[in-house]
Amino acid sequence: MQAAIAIAVFVTAYVVIASEKVHRTKVALAGAAAMLLLHITDAETAFYAEDTGVDWNVVFLLLGMMVIVSVLRRTGVFEYVAIWAAKRARGRPYRLMVMLVVITASASALLDNVTTVLLIAPVTFLVCERLGLDVVPYLIAEVMASNIGGTATLIGDPPNIIIAGRGGLTFNDFLLHLAPLVVLLVAAFCLLCRWLFRHAFRYDGDRAAEVTALEEREAVTDRPLLVQSLTVLAVVIAAFVLHPVLHYEPSVVALLGAGLLVAATKVTTEEALEEVEWSTPVFFAGLFVMVGGLVETGVIGAISEAAADATRGRPEFATMLLLWGSAGLSAIVDNIPYVATMSPIVADLVHVPGTGGQVLWWALALGADLGGNATAIGASANVVVLGIAARNGTPIGFxxxxxxxxxxxxxxxxxxTPYLWLRYLL
Incomplete structure (x- = not known):
């Protein structure tokens, strides 16, 4: 009975979010409240349980990086990068998109994809404003590039961290098995963008000439603050990359970096917090509680176990079902709680003869990471970019x-699909 109620609450919330009649944060909070009110979950489970509660690592990672970005924005560095990118692209819209996609995908392999889009989105608004371009196609392309690029490494996408922990996989394992495919996927995505966003590539020669004539160095308004901010950001990025050695969670690193930046500069706490996208971390909290209700009542686990039972002894079928099934489910629920639920089952399957072995981990990672691109709430980075777009007056509909x-x-x-088939199954 409780499982049916949990499904009803989640499906209702999802339909309302998709209808765009009510702001998604209100819907997520209402759905979380319903889960608590109907005793589908409780406060201890919702706020403290590692597998079925709010993922505070994601929430505080967002908060810390938003503070750092807020301080960086005051230096003029985003305007600098925007002018630099527009000049290198010579004002050509498609060339600019390819440049931003490659930069985003590359950065997402070293940072997590949420951090990457937080840094690249302000640049995108500025450069599109300079060239008179619709910013929405560029934001959508970037967030998708972040999810694709983040697939390449252990730290690039939060689901990969969960998979590495469960599977005993290293940073180099992800590089060896997934990075070659990701390079191909980014190249294919750049070509796909040419068709998907073809109506957005309208070249304005006059605006391009104006941008080309600008001197990007003049955009920097506070050089001392820029040096301080970039120093802290470099330390934060280094700590992200060295996570396997330092063993500090990304959320801890982001919060420490934000605190250090505010303490060491002339920016006040009020100024640092005024541009934080508060609705985004609140939305995540509500979403985690709702998905946690599905996990707590066994809904997601039952689906996953049924799929696992059906694939024993058939490695090819197991791999393809996990790849495509993960992509489909990650489009409906955020891929972080999905992977947290599915990884224990995959860990069992990996050790069962005739199920495919380690390839199942790569199928799970690819399905969850790439499937996160399918809908507006499929991955953390998607939600973050939609929040930024709404705050800047250019909302992106579901x-x-x-x-x-x-x-x-x-x-x-x-x-x-053929990559996994040819490399592992033949």
């Missing part, structure tokens, strides 16, 4: 994102 996301997800997972 269905506008999803119509592109479904096409990209199908194309990327289709390319991943």
């Amino acid at each position: 269905w506008r994102f999803t119509k592109y996301g479904l096409a990209v997800t199908l194309a990327m997972v289709a390319l991943a």
Whole structure:
């Protein structure tokens, strides 16, 4: 009975979010409240349980990086990068998109994808404003590039960290097995963008000439603050990359970096916090509680176990079902709680003869990471970018994102299928 109620609450919330009639944060909070009110979950489970509660690592990672970005924005560095990018692209819209996609994908392999989009989104707004371009296609392309690029490394996408912990996999394992495919996927995505966003590539020669004539160095308004901010950001990025050695969670690193930056500079606490996208971490908290209700009542576990039972003894079928099934489920629920639920089952399957072995981990990672592109709430980075867009007066609708996301997800997972088949199953 409780499982049916949990499904009803989640599906209702999802439909309302997709309808765009009510702000998604209100819906997520209402759904979380319903889960608590109907005793689907309780406060201890919702706020403290590692597998079925709010993932505070994600929430505080967002908060810390938003504070750092807020301080950086005051230096003029985003304007500098925007002018630099526009000049290198010579004002050509498609060339600019390819440049931003490659930068985003590359950065997402070294940072987590949420941090990457927090840094690249302000640049995108500025450069599109300079060139008179619609910013929405560029934001959508970047967030999808972040999810694709983040697939390449252990730290690039939060689900990969969960998979590495459960599977005993190293940073180099991800590089060896997934990075070659990701390079191919990024190249294919750049070509796909040419078709998907073809109506957005309108070249304005006059605006391009104006941007080309600008001197990017003049955009920097506070050099001492810029040096301080970039120093702290460099330390934070280094700590992210050295996570396997330092063993500090990304959320801890982000909060320490934000605190150090505010303490060491002339920026006040009020100024640092005023541009934080508060609705985004609150939305995540509500979403985690709702998905936790599905996990707590055994809904997601039952689906996963049924799929696992059906694949024993058939490694090819197991791999393909895990790849495509993960992509489909990650489009509906955030891929972080999905992977947290599925990884114990995969850990059992990996050690069962005739199920495919380690390839199952790569199928799970590819399905969850690439499937996160399918809908507006499929991955953390998607939600963050939609929040930034709404705050800047250019909201991205659920269905506008999803119509592109479904096409990209199908194309990327289709390319991943022969890679897994040829490299591991033959």
